Amino acid sequence: MSQPGGPLSQLRRGHEELVLGLLRKHGPLSRGELGRRCGLSRTTLYDILAELVAAGAVVTASRREAPRGRGRPAETLTLNPEAGQAIGIDFARRGLHVAAVNLAHEIVGSASEPHDANLPWEQRAELAARLVGSLTGGTLNLGALSAIGVGVVGPVGDPDDDSGKGTDGPHPAQVLLRERFGVPVLLDNNTRLAALGEAIWGAAAGVRDVLYLRLSHGVGGGLVVGGSLHRGAYGLSGEFGHITVDQNGARCDCGGAGCLETVASIRAVLDAYRAAGGHSGHAAGVPELAKAARAGDAAALTVLDGVGAHVGGVLAALCNAIGPSVIVVGGELAETGTALTDPIERALRAHVMPVSRHRVSLRRATLGEVAGALGGIALVLHESPLLSRYPAGPDLAKEPQ
Amino acid sequence: MSQPGGPLSQLRRGHEELVLGLLRKHGPLSRGELGRRCGLSRTTLYDILAELVAAGAVVTASRREAPRGRGRPAETLTLNPEAGQAIGIDFARRGLHVAAVNLAHEIVGSASEPHDANLPWEQRAELAARLVGSLTGGTLNLGALSAIGVGVVGPVGDPDDDSGKGTDGPHPAQVLLRERFGVPVLLDNNTRLAALGEAIWGAAAGVRDVLYLRLSHGVGGGLVVGGSLHRGAYGLSGEFGHITVDQNGARCDCGGAGCLETVASIRAVLDAYRAAGGHSGHAAGVPELAKAARAGDAAALTVLDGVGAHVGGVLAALCNAIGPSVIVVGGELAETGTALTDPIERALRAHVMPVSRHRVSLRRATLGEVAGALGGIALVLHESPLLSRYPAGPDLAKEPQ
Incomplete structure (x- = not known):
């Protein structure tokens, strides 16, 4: 057998994908119908079908109604939905x-x-x-x-x-x-x-220009730019967490200082919450913070307000530069809800170019941790x-x- | 004749482009050689050639050496370099x-x-x-x-x-x-x-990820992202001049306040220079400012230093987000030279993620005002x-x- 990744194996995988794609698009097809549609030789097609059936990817079934005036019913092939x-x-x-x-x-x-x-x-x-x-x-x-x-x-x-x-x-x-x-x-x-997941299946499905921000243990994100996921030179795009928000701010793990991550990561937010006397000064997690915010706890609201102002300011700068139509905010901290997203939205609207103010939409991520x-x-x-x-x-x- | 822009005209223009492209690629070709390469019918090809010759885009010439054993020398067609x-x-x-x-x-x-x-x-x-x-x-x-x-x-x-x-x-x-x-x-x-011009013919020719910033009467720019010029949703990308650099800053023409343009446009820079006592308090232009900076004038250097710090800070944020490998700075203010680009570079290196610090290169635009x-x-x-x-x-x- 050829090396996986080698040219022959890639060609073969291309053929498999072609056959699987036809079955996905048209539903059950006979070998003859597949042959007419795929353009592969009979030998190649039958080989590939045999392998797909052996692998459990494709299953065979008999078509209920035999074609008029023909003999035995044609066997059809269909995707195995459980593969x-x-x-x-x-x-x-x-x-x-x-x-x-x-x-x-x-x-x-x-x-x-x-x-x-x-x-x-x-x-x-x-x-x-x-x-x-x-x-x-x-x-x-x-x-x-x-x-x-x-x-x-x-x-x-x-x-x-x-x-x-x-x-x-x-x-x-x-x-x-x-x-x-x-x-x-x-x-x-x-x-x-x-970001890719959210732009295909999640909060920004079908949108051509998307900025995804994740507020988690780290702060980062991704960009869909003109309908394509953007990687950046050296794979270094989407590092929103290391944008400076306070020139005199705390040291950051990246080696810089005053990065957004130093004020908007889970640890930074929980530290600020504790320092503000939240949760009676005891260690609390994001769920506790979210609960306190929903209950109108002043310390929780003040802390999330400050975080939101920083986040919204950075998002506004990025909107002016990149021009997304949808911003998706995900990560555990987004679970604190409107106590965080409202101040983000306020700062975003305040600092984005007025002409863009009502064009960009801010959405919570929908796919969660997967x-x-x-x-x-x-x-x-x-x-x-x-x-x-x-x-x-x-x-x-x-x-x- | 069909409407310019209509489908027939577009088809025709496509054929013309095909013929012109072949002549550009292969140099002088006979009608027969063109016919074999372009795949158009003889009638279509001859029609198009007649129009291109009439328009002056293509000129005919006789090939010096007649093909062996043939009669009259073949007439060749070539691009008219002056069209x-x-x-x-x-x-x-x-x-x-x-x-x-x-x-x-x-x-x-x-x-x-x-x-x-x-x-x-x-x-x-x-x-x-x-x-x-x-x-x-x-x-x-x-x-x-x-x-x-x-x-x-x-x-x-x-x-x-x-x-x-x-x-x-x-x-x-x-x-x-x-x-x-x-x-x-x-x-x-x-x-x-x-930005497109600089990325094709100018300072960033051939680079896949480019950020272009223009410091002129307005401050703006453009992005080449993953090898494509980026337009942004609603055509609103590249508005670097309206990124907030000072929350308490001056009103901006865009309706916002404290935008980069309020400190880094030609007017803002010249105003600051005048306020700093530069050029004996008289109205000066960018050439005078550039001259003063080259001569080591303290007011000019201080003003450009401050502008550079703001510009470099914004560029650092955008680098972290977008990941260009080359930043091109153009516009009239770039003509003040290192008095401006040095502080830009310092602020950029100080605020970009340390991992990117030596990867992104800052260049002066080379195409000037055209x-x-x-x-x-x-x-x-x-x-x-x-x-x-x-x-x-x-x-x-x-x-x-």
Whole structure:
């Protein structure tokens, strides 16, 4: 068999995708109908069908009504809706999120599990395999899996290459998952993948110019620009969290000072809440903060108001520069609701160019914590026009050999 | 004859472009060679060649050496290097810039003329026609002109359309120029066109991710994102001048307050220079300021230092968000040289994410005041991959009928 990722294997996968695409589009088809539509030779088509049937991706059935005046009923081929075609995994800082779609690109399941920020990669990969197993147990057949799309924290992209397609050597997640699943592993920054997920399936589905901001343990985001997900030179776009909001502000993990992340990350917000005497000075999490805000707690509202002003100011600057029509705010902190989004919106409207004031719309993310894993799936399927300027398939990331 | 812009005319123009492209690529070709390469019917090809020859775009010549064993030498066709194929006009706020390229896409000339900011459109169009005439007098044949690309001040794009391709009704410049030249007039924001010019022919030629900032009477810019010029929803990208740099700052023409333009436009900088006692308190222009800065004048240096800090801070924020590999600074104020670019660079390096600090390069624009006109030409030729996501030809802007 040819090397996965090699030219022959890619050609074959292209043929498979063609056949699967026809079945997805037209529903059940006979071998003859498929042959007329796909343009492949009979031998190639039958080979591919045999492999797809063996892998569980395609099932055969007899057509109920035989064509008039013919002999035995034609056997038709149809997608197996329970065969998983794509898996996305988000290796977030403090948790793992997995999602799977079937061959019809319907989301068939997702699973998440929090873990310590220092969990070694071997154990993360094991956890990932377990979560994938929990999705696939009994209901999902991974036989037709063509690749896995993976999100990781931090910049992804070759630091010396501004072509926008190269990357560093294989990431540990790529090496480990490839060992386990035996398929190519595509990689991108997990926040950019969350932006992709929201722009395909979530709050900004179908919008050509989207700015996605995630307020979580880190602050970052992603851009859909003119209908394409934007990667940036060196893979460094979407680092909204490291925009300076206070020249005299606190040191940031990035090495800078006064970055948005120093005032709008989960830790910064909870610290400010505690300092303001919120939750009786005790350690509280985002759910407690959100609850306090909903109850009208003054400390919670004041803190979120200040955060919102910073966030909205940065969003206004980015709107003037980039011109999105929709801004999506996600991450755990977005769960504090209007106590945060109202001040964000106020600062946004106050500082965006007046001509844009009523044109840009601010929306809460809708996909929750699996947005990044869903974005990973999109990377694998590579069917969204949002990915039209992305390198296709395994070329995106150098594959460990 | 079919309507310019109609489907038949577009088909015909497509055929013309095909023939011209072959001649551009292969040099002189006989009718037979052209026929084999272009795939058009003999009748269509001969018709098109006759029109191109009549228009002066293509000239005939005899091939020196007759093919072995044949009769009379074959007549070959070649591009007329003196035929102007494209004109770009930048209707800037206080002046007009015109550039022309020949069929080989070589710049054959450019001309500029300052005028009052209130000059009516009729007179601007007249001035444009005169400048075009001065370029074409004797050396340039406008017969093959297929369209004119025009830059204007302000947003260009349909305010209710986020598809990125619509526009408002025809702009006065479109109506007037079309009357004079009888060809389609394509329109975009002139600063975005200057960004396009710099990214094709100028300081950032060949770079996939470029941020262009123009410091002139207004402050604005343009983005090349992942190898394409970016327009933004509602045509509103690149408004870097209206990013807030001082919440308590001066009112801005846009209706906001404390915008970058209120501290970094020509007027703001000259006002600050005067207030600092520069040029003995007398009115001075940018050339005088630049001269003072080169001579080490303290007032000039202090003012430019402050402007540079603001500009560099904004650029750093945009770098973190968008990830360009090259920043190009143009406009008249860039002519003050390192007295301005050094503080810009310092603030940029101080506030950009440390990981990007040595990856982004800051460059002075190289095309001067004709950058926008050259961008207009690029819009007409529509051959740059930078325009791959732009609507082609006259579809970009609604044509007056």
